Structure formats: structure tokens, C-alpha cells
Amino acid sequence: AAKESVHHTVQFYLDHVHQRVDAFRLEHDLQAALEKEEFVLEYQPRITVADGKVTGVEALVRWEHPERGRISPLEFIPIAEETGYILPLSSWIMEEAFSQWSKWKEDGMELQMAVNLSVRQIEEEQFIDRVEALLGKYQVPPASIEFEITESVLMYHLETSLQAVRELRRIGCRVALDDFGTGYSSLNYLKTIPADVVKIDRSFMKEIPDNAQDTAIVETIIRLASVLNMDVIAEGVETDRMLSFLKEQHCFGAQGYYISRPVPPQDIPELTQSTGQE
Ligand code: C2E
Numbered sequence: 005a006a007k008e009s010v011h012h013t014v015q016f017y018l019d020h021v022h023q024r025v026d027a028f029r030l031e032h033d034l035q036a037a038l039e040k041e042e043f044v045l046e047y048q049p050r051i052t053v054a055d056g057k058v059t060g061v062e063a064l065v066r067w068e069h070p071e072r073g074r075i076s077p078l079e080f081i082p083i084a085e086e087t088g089y090i091l092p093l094s095s096w097i098m099e100e101a102f103s104q105w106s107k108w109k110e111d112g113m114e115l116q117m118a119v120n121l122s123v124r125q126i127e128e129e130q131f132i133d134r135v136e137a138l139l140g141k142y143q144v145p146p147a148s149i150e151f152e153i154t155e156s157v158l159m160y161h162l163e164t165s166l167q168a169v170r171e172l173r174r175i176g177c178r179v180a181l182d183d184f185g186t187g188y189s190s191l192n193y194l195k196t197i198p199a200d201v202v203k204i205d206r207s208f209m210k211e212i213p214d215n216a217q218d219t220a221i222v223e224t225i226i227r228l229a230s231v232l233n234m235d236v237i238a239e240g241v242e243t244d245r246m247l248s249f250l251k252e253q254h255c256f257g258a259q260g261y262y263i264s265r266p267v268p269p270q271d272i273p274e275l276t277q278s279t280g281q282e
């Protein structure tokens with residue numbers, strides 16, 4: 005038994021070392037990944053629930069690692085945030101998304117484009133100037149861009165966030181509260197943050213319409229948003245039943261695997277032409 009336990013301890017230690025080495029390697033590879041053009045953006049369509057039409061997309065970054073294949077943003081965004089590498093990466097993401105917007109516009113599609121924000125990005129003094137410069141460069145109307153800010157960012161950086169939100173809206177962009185309902189004081193953010201859109205976190209959607217509590221919560225968020233004149237978008241819509249529920253509740257928008265997974269940009273035109281879920 006003692007031998008077993010020593011073995012376990014050693015194994016535990018080795019696992020730990022491997023994880024550290026792993027994170028270190030990723031951090032190292034991240035530095036070169038932009039130049040090597042290993043990042044790509046995918047776009048997840050979202051529909052207006054009332055007519056089932058695709059009216060917008062959310063830009064989501066992916067890392068195509070030459071040896072490891074595709075790495076999830078959940079894995080590399082935190083490392084990029086820690087190392088500060090998120091700054092050049094976020095600039096690239098914005099530029100790529102805006103440039104894609106104008107390509108679609110040339111093809112006659114005017115979509116709402118949602119872009120996720122990182123806290124390091126909004127802390128930068130030149131943030132707003134940069135957004136304005138890029139909007140100008142790609143001739144994107146500010147109202148076509150919706151910046152998503154998560155509740156966890158609001159929770160830890162309320163002052164910075166508030167200022168960024170105000171400035172973004174001053175230049176005409178839209179702002180969405182992302183992962184709504186996951187923070188310590190969601191209702192308070194609804195009151196203090198002048199956002200245009202609320203995105204209901206997908207943890208509330210999982211058991212809709214079977215779970216009575218979740219159902220009541222989602223209904224309430226939808227009504228609250230409507231009273232406050234905000235658009236509400238449900239994330240994580242994975243079934244026909246979820247979408248029917250959202251229709252009954254007059255939810256404004258929906259996004260999730262049932263509608264479409266995130267896809268490469270060339271797949272978007274076809275998805276906007278189909279009549280949706282009718
Ligand atoms: P998020 O902003 O909440 O993005 C939605 C995530 O949910 C995406 O995962 C999407 O693929 C996934 N998703 C969409 N529909 C469904 C569904 O029906 N069911 C389930 N189970 N999942 C669904 P992804 O692309 O892995 O992104 C994860 C997170 O990484 C994002 O969460 C966001 O916080 C961060 N992220 C992604 N791209 C960017 C970016 O460009 N910049 C920044 N700062 N963060 C990003």
C-alpha cells in the first residue's frame with residue numbers, strides 16, 4: 005500500500021509538471037502564432053426569433069496549431085490574457101471581423117456583427133480611437149457592430165467597463181451583456197450598464213422547457229429586457245423545443261447549435277438565404 009501511495013504521489017507530481025510544461029509551450033507558441041497566421045475566425049449565425057431569419061453573426065476565434073490541431077479559445081484566451089498577448093490578438097480579431105463585414109456588404113448582406121471584448125483591450129487608452137479608425141478603414145457603420153462584454157469582466161472591472169461601454173455607444177456601436185445571469189449582481193448590471201442587448205447565458209437554457217425554475221428565470225429575463233427596452237438573445241439553443249419556447253415568450257433573438265454551429269465565413273451566405281426554422 006505504501007508503494008502504491010508513493011507511486012500515486014509521483015504520478016500526481018509528474019501530471020502537474022506535464023501540465024505546467026504544456027501551458028508553457030502554448031504560451032511560447034502563442035507568441036509566434038499571429039505572424040504564422042494560425043488564427044482564424046468562425047462565425048455563428050443568430051436569428052430573429054419572430055421570422056427565423058439570420059440577421060447577425062458572432063465572431064469566434066480559433067487557433068489552428070500545426071501539431072496539436074485546433075485549440076479552443078477557452079484554453080488559449082486565458083493564457084493570452086495573462087501574457088498580454090491578447091492585445092495584438094484582439095486587434096487582429098477586430099480587423100478581421102470588420103474586413104469580413106465589408107466583404108459581405110459587397111455581396112449585398114448587411115449583418116449585425118458581434119465581437120467579444122477582453123478586459124485588457126478595454127483598459128487600453130487608445131481602445132476607442134482604434135475602433136473608430138478600423139470602422140473608417142473598412143467603411144463599417146458603427147451600429148452594425150455589437151461588442152460583447154461578459155458579466156465576469158463587469159464583476160471585476162466595473163469602472164473600466166462602464167467607461168468603455170459609454171464610449172462605444174457614443175461612437176454609435178452597440179453593446180451586449182454576455183453570459184447574462186452568471187454574475188453576483190446581474191440585476192444591478194442591468195441597471196447600471198447602458199447596454200443594447202442582453203445575452204441569456206446558455207446554462208439557463210440547458211433544461212428549457214422541462215425545468216420549472218430555469219423556465220421562470222428565462223421568462224423573467226425576457227420580460228425585464230423588454231421593459232428596459234433592450235433586445236434579448238438566448239444562447240445555447242440546441243433543440244426545437246427550446247426555440248418554440250422562445251417564440252411563445254417573444255424572445256427577440258436566438259443563437260445555438262440547433263440554428264447553426266460556428267462556421268467559416270464562406271458558409272454564411274447560404275445560411276442567410278434559407279428561411280430559417282419555419
Ligand atoms: P461565448 O462568448 O459565450 O461564446 C459562445 C460559445 O458557446 C462558443 O464557444 C460557441 O461555440 C458555443 N456555443 C454556441 N452555441 C452553442 C450551443 O448550442 N451549445 C453549446 N454547448 N455551446 C454553444 P467557443 O467558440 O469555444 O468560445 C468560448 C469562449 O471563448 C467564448 O464564449 C468567449 O468567452 C471566448 N472567445 C471566443 N472568441 C473570442 C474572441 O474573439 N475574443 C475574446 N476576447 N474571447 C473570445
Ligand code: CA
Pocket residue numbers: 062120152182
Ligand atoms: Ca460572446
Ligand code: CA
Pocket residue numbers: 182183203205239
Ligand atoms: Ca456567451
Ligand code: CA
Pocket residue numbers: 183
Ligand atoms: Ca460563455
